[in-house]
Amino acid sequence: MREKMAIKIMLFIGGVICGAVALLYLFSDPDQLNKSHLVESYQACDGVYVSVLLDDTGGATAPFFYQYYLMDHRVVSLKDKKQLPAPVLISDVGSAKIICDGNRIRINVTGRVFEFTNRVLVKNAQGSARHIDLVAISQ
Numbered sequence: 001m002r003e004k005m006a007i008k009i010m011l012f013i014g015g016v017i018c019g020a021v022a023l024l025y026l027f028s029d030p031d032q033l034n035k036s037h038l039v040e041s042y043q044a045c046d047g048v049y050v051s052v053l054l055d056d057t058g059g060a061t062a063p064f065f066y067q068y069y070l071m072d073h074r075v076v077s078l079k080d081k082k083q084l085p086a087p088v089l090i091s092d093v094g095s096a097k098i099i100c101d102g103n104r105i106r107i108n109v110t111g112r113v114f115e116f117t118n119r120v121l122v123k124n125a126q127g128s129a130r131h132i133d134l135v136a137i138s139q
Helices: 002-027
Strands: 036-045 048-055 065-071 089-091 097-101 104-110 113-116 131-137
Touching (some): 113 131
Parallel strands (some): 104 131
Antiparallel strands (some): 036 048, 048 065, 065 089, 089 113
């Protein structure tokens, strides 16, 4: 008799846990880019466009962060956000200055840099790759 009662209690607890997991899955947002907002999109130099996205899915230490993208075209909306390249810079400030200096792209940022990559391929008018440099000044 006690065995049947123990089995029923275990099945009930298992059902409650499965139900809670199912509800969490149904109400979770699988696409984190849905939380992104296009803050700015501008032409830095000939053939190089900068798009800045604000993402407010951060945690307690960084409630939001800015993602900087370098592309060969201007982004006007986030309808095609799945086709965005990897961000060049992820920072806690939206005021990074991106300028072109000959065949180099310089990124000047004052604040925290969470991620930086210079592996994004940005070509100049002749088809050769531009170099990407980061100048970061901590606050």
